[in-house]
Amino acid sequence: MTQLTKTIEQQLTNHAHNHMIKDLATNTWLTGTDVRSQRDALVAALQHAGVHAGDIVLISLPNGANNIIALYATLALHAVAYTVNPTMPLPELATLIGRHHYGALILGPDHAENSAELATRAHVQLSTSIDDSTAATPVLAISHQPVPTNTLLHDFAQHNPSPVGVLMYTSGTTGDPKAVVLTHGQLFAAAQDVATSQQLTALDRTLVVLPLFHINAQVISVLATTISGGKLVVAQKFSAHRFWRWVQDERITWLSGAPAIIAILLKTRPAQQPAVPTLRFIRSASAPLLPHIQQDFEDYFHVPIIQGYGMTEAASQITVNPLAHPQVGSVGRPTDTDLVILDDNDAPQPAGVTGEIALHGDHVITSYLDPKYQADFRHGWFHTGDVGYLNDEGYLFIVGRKKELINHGGNKISPAEIENVLTQHPAVNQVAVVGLPDDIYGEAVTAAVVLNPGFTGEDTSTEQLRTFATSRLSKFKVPSRFVYVDSLAAGPTGKIQHTRVKRALMAATAH
Template identity: 80%
Template sequence: MTQLTDAINQQINNHEHNHMIKDLNTGTWLTGAAVREQRDALATNLRNAGVGAGDIVLISLPNGPDNIIALYATLALHAVAYTVNPAMPVPELATLLHRHHYGALILGPNHAEQSGELAQLADVNLSIQVSDATATTPVFTVSSQAVATNDQLTAFQQHTASPIGVLMYTSGTTGDPKAVVLTHDQLLAAAKDIAESQALTPLDRTLVVLPLFHINAQVISVLATTISGGKLIVAQKFSAHRFWSWVQDERITWLSGAPAIIAILLKTRPAVRPQVAQLRFIRSASAPLLPNVQRDFEDYFHVPIVQGYGMTEAASQITVNPVDQPKVGSVGRPTGTDLVILDEDDTPLAAGATGEIALHGEHVITSYLDPKYQSDFRHGWFHTGDVGYLDDDGYLFIVGRKKELINHGGDKISPAEIENVLTQHPAINQVAVVGLPDEIYGESVTAAVVLNPGFTGDTTLTGQLTQFASARLSRFKVPGQFVYVDSLAAGPTGKIQHTRVKNSLLATTAG
């Protein structure tokens, strides 16, 4: 047992005869007793099949109670939960299986039919399927003994007193994905920090709409709510059509979202404003939220948006805006985290100066699983690769990614600054600004644009966009080229992946 599993057990016991998790897909509630029964049954099946401490359990289940119970069971065994996108094609999942040795695969509907093939690819003799994904009490079935060895993971565990609980890969927007392992202590520290900073209580009811294979939903929504005694209402996926009825009918008090969700809700706003007085706030993270979108949303729906900043390497939350003292455009103040802004020589900078964001804290990793990335950890700080500044009140403003900054003739340009301006133009639905090779300036500022219906990407519109940007930005920041595209590469949470956009534009140019 660890303090994390003790905290989970305590809240399961507190909900013995009370609702704890609801599946919006089936409309059924699980009490604490039902959660414990299903968790213990799964843990027993895993243990009897040979899965133990340190073994990796790959989970490819859709959003729902099954996913959360699989996480609880894996943590209870001190095994390592590796939760992946349940909708990924089988060939993509097969590629992931070569990364590690596995103790078990827990497969949902999209992958269950190929369980034998996938188990063979993973070099394991154990696969677990949810036999009926719509059943109130899912039945987990197991096969023969599991054999799993992970030399790298074993070596990592030897240097930490707390069991490893979660394995995740960063999104890899600026390079190869990096394996992040989070211990029980780090997960608990993060969950406690979130619960405290958001004043979560047993009276809270959160709506889970973000994918559970990402750190945001897994820690901010699930673990923070679990340890604070609140209720989890889980949607299989976000639905703009059903969102406000969910919030009203389920008496949702808060939820963690993303800028893409907020923008969609604003675009599909109902003619009559929903009455959701119990909804204290909506968190926004995973990507920058445009100030004009936040203002328009809050003005129409009368619901505060609390913007925050987090990453897998910090087990989610790093900063968050206080509900009573938010600053639009800022991702808030550090909570439970030491944060400093550093120059290129790793020297701390004063308030207002822009540099790289570096972190230290109980929930922040001190190394990646692969030691070749150890250069990201220097002088006791984790260097995030994000660029920003702190104002005089300690609020953090993010400028962009260090590797995404555009070097135009020696001027370092933030894509986010230009994107925030361009998205205010009525023609633009989405935009990603990148630097493309330029013989004279090194990189030219290029905007890849997805247009709103009714607009045509022609020379007339390009002239209008250039004029619009010129009136609001310094000359060297105005895009020299606008490229009109049908869509922009994005991750599962909706975050635009600038490196993929840039590579796509380069490939188009080369072709």
């Protein structure tokens, strides 16, 4: 057993006769004994399917207790959990299955119902390993698959003393998704960091509303709560209509969210401020949270928002605002992470100087699964591709992605700076600023805008937005073009994917 699995086992014992996980979809509480029983049954089913330590187990379950138990079971076997979107189309899932050699599949209702078609598309043979079993979730064994072995994963495991626990792919906002493998040691270090920095105890109850196939929910919500002895209340998905009732009824003390969730809660605010005395804070990460939205939310609901910064490559958390002294606009201070700001020559920069953010720590990967991406690791540091600066007090401010910076006549422009201004205009619902090819300046600053109801993409709107931006930004930062769209490409947590937006705008321009 590893430190991670030992700690999970201890918490199952501690909660043997107490509530540990509640599934809101079934309105059912599970004790530690219930969780252990279901986990052990699933472990037996996986073993019956032929799963061994180091094998990949694909999990496409919807949010719920079963999903968490599947993670516990896979970790207990020292197998590798690859948790994916349970609603992804079959062709996309078939492509994922063709990417690796799997020990077994644990599929949710949508995918399980179409398992025959999935098998045909993925060129594999599937068989149900358990029917009449105490395990709540069926396991599909793969009796034939074209990929003979996971050579890269085997090589990676051979050079790491801690077993691999989780496989994930980055969102691919600036290029092809990269395979990230996280060891038990990295997952435990990350969960401990979250629990310590957020002062989590056995008295805490968290509401899980983010998708469990995302690193944020897996580590920040599930593993950090588990190792600190708290209780998990799991929603199948976020619901603005039910959110405040959940918080009240379940006596939620904190939760990890995303800026999109906070913005929706603010937009759908009830006429009467909800009474949620147990809620200590809401943690926001996965995308930038605009300062005026945070201020408006805190002023109305009287609930602090603690903004953080994380990524899959760091097993979630990198920085977080201290509970006692948060700074609006900042993603906080490094907690258990070495962080440095580097210039283009990899030289460390002083406070106030913008550069690329680089990391090192017990929870930070030192290589991707595919060694062709090794250029991101230099001199012992992982180069994130994010751009930002530290102030004199050590708080980090994110400027944007290095590859998303717009080069307008030699001026390097941060899309986030412009977006933060434009979203303050009442006409703007969402905006993504990108650089499109320009014969004179290299790249033209272009704003793709989703308008609020009641506004139209007419010349008057463009003129109003341009005037609004001109009064708040340097002239070279003001978009030269505004394009009005119905929606913007976004990842599962609502983070706008600028590369996809840019690609779509360029395709539309070509036509």
